[in-house]
Amino acid sequence: MHIDFVTENTVDMSHFKFVHETPEMGSILELDPVDHRFHVRFSMPMKLYGPDGGGEVVDAVTEVTNWGLGLILARFTDGASLIQAQTPIDDTRCELMLTMVLPRNVSGSDTPTGEQLARFKMACRQVENDMVIWTHRRAGAQAHLVAEEIAPFKTFMKWKRQFYPAPPAVGSQTQRASRSESEVKS
DSSP states (O other): OOHHHHHHGGGOOTHHHHHSOOSSOOEEEEEEEETTEEEEEEEEEEEOOOTTSOOOEEEEEEEEEEETTTEEEEEOTTSOEEEEEEEEOSSSOEEEEEEEEOOOOTTOOSSOOHHHHHHHHHHHHHHHHHHHHHHHOOTTOOOOOOHHHHHHHHHHHHHHGGGSOOOOOTTOHHHHHHHHHHHHHO
């Protein structure tokens, strides 16, 4: 998968309903791109899973910060955090590493509780759901956006351009070099 696919999730509110089983689309509360950092805070209903697989739906606020295209920290209402690192392997693929941090259980034991294991398994399932899309998406394919997503996506696309070289301008050195080569051959 391309590194862009992973980082674009930061502003893709509609995918939560269809990919992550939320009852409805989230809404962005804050969008803050500053230099190499892109911070977004959003609200959405989220199902909390118990050890038996069932769970209640709660209104959750999530804060996600991208540091460049390679590091993401997501902090959830329940005190859990997800740290994601993406390392490009080539122009079309990246390696993804994840760390889940859960609040210490109240007994102080190092053994995870049933709720902690359920939360961890839910996070793994959510990333697996994303992976299905990321690994089948074509580079350069335009996302189909709902109206509420257009402005945040434009903001994100403008922010991420700083991490890519600018395309050569018309009449650039490459074109002049090609012309010079053909002139030399003739």
